[in-house]
Amino acid sequence: QQKLQNIIDLNLEIAKIQDVDILLKKILSAARKLVDAEAGCIYIKDGETLRCLHIQNDTLQQQFVSEEQFRYKTFSIPVNQQSIPGYVASTGETLNIPNVAQFPNDVPYSFHSCDEDLSYYHTQSLLAVPLKYYQDDTVGVMHLINAHNDAGEVIPFCEGDLPVIKIFASHVAIPIERAQTARVRILGMIRLLTELDD
Numbered sequence: 001q002q003k004l005q006n007i008i009d010l011n012l013e014i015a016k017i018q019d020v021d022i023l024l025k026k027i028l029s030a031a032r033k034l035v036d037a038e039a040g041c042i043y044i045k046d047g048e049t050l051r052c053l054h055i056q057n058d059t060l061q062q063q064f065v066s067e068e069q070f071r072y073k074t075f076s077i078p079v080n081q082q083s084i085p086g087y088v089a090s091t092g093e094t095l096n097i098p099n100v101a102q103f104p105n106d107v108p109y110s111f112h113s114c115d116e117d118l119s120y121y122h123t124q125s126l127l128a129v130p131l132k133y134y135q136d137d138t139v140g141v142m143h144l145i146n147a148h149n150d151a152g153e154v155i156p157f158c159e160g161d162l163p164v165i166k167i168f169a170s171h172v173a174i175p176i177e178r179a180q181t182a183r184v185r186i187l188g189m190i191r192l193l194t195e196l197d198d
Contacts, residue, residue, distance in 0.1 A: 003034055003164045011171050020179040024054040027172045031144060032056065034168060035127065035161045038146040038154070042131075043085045044180065045140050049076040050085050057145075060121060081108040085141040088128045092138055094166060095128040098156035127157040129165055133173040140176065142169060 010030050017023045028040050039057035043050040052075055081087045087109040088095060097103075100111040100123055111123070125147050131140040144165070147157045 003161075004167070006030075006034065007164065007168050007171065010168070014172060014175050017175065018179060020176070021054070023175060023179050025056075027176070028054055028056050028142065031129075031142060031165060031168060035144055035157055035165055036148045037127070037144040037157075038148055039121070039123075040142065040144045043077075043089070043141040043143075044176070045079065045089055045138055046076070048079050050079055050089055050141060051076045057121065077112075082110065084109050084111055084126070084128050085143065088130050088141045089138045092130050092132060094130065094162060095126070096157050096159065096162060097126045097128070099124055100126050124154045125156045127162075127165065129169045131169050131173045131176060133170050136173075139173045139180075 014023065014026060014030075017026060024042050024044075028042055031037070032040050038059060039055075041052055041055040043052050077083050077086055079086050079089045081090055084095060084097075087093070097111075103110070111126070123145050125145070127144040127147075129142045129144070130138045131142055132138040144157065146154045149155050
């Protein structure tokens with residue numbers, strides 16, 4: 001009940017954010033807090049590809065003096081069933097993987113790090129959630145990585161948290177799409193004004 005109340009409060013706060021970068025940062029931070037995840041990333045769907053636009057990692061962040069020094073390269077992957085985010089985006093299913101090193105043999109997807117530069121970070125438990133509202137198309141995919149217990153040990157994500165995080169993911173999909181649309185319009189206006197000026 002407390003987590004559901006937190007989602008209601010977060011939705012009111014998130015609805016006011018117009019900048020897509022700030023929005024993704026807020027969404028990922030809130031989702032990680034809901035399920036005690038050490039790290040995470042958000043992929044945004046762009047046609048038939050997924051672009052990884054935001055990464056958070058508490059362990060790696062501690063190695064840098066400021067957030068600005070914690071940088072990563074954005075990259076894209078196809079929307080197909082060969083990768084975890086591609087599978088979630090194409091099927092709309094949520095994947096709760098206790099240990100990425102112990103995949104069943106009959107699954108079509110495989111695990112890859114959110115960023116090749118962070119490959120030395122050990123991912124164990126992974127929760128991949130589609131960002132979509134109701135039955136509409138998926139806007140993106142959110143990865144939550146390495147759930148922790150009270151002792152700070154990495155554990156699988158709790159099945160009881162899945163309904164809560166799914167509700168949260170469905171509510172943030174609309175603000176993400178709205179912020180993305182606003183950015184595209186602003187960039188289009190800038191290009192038009194630049195062409196007129198030229």
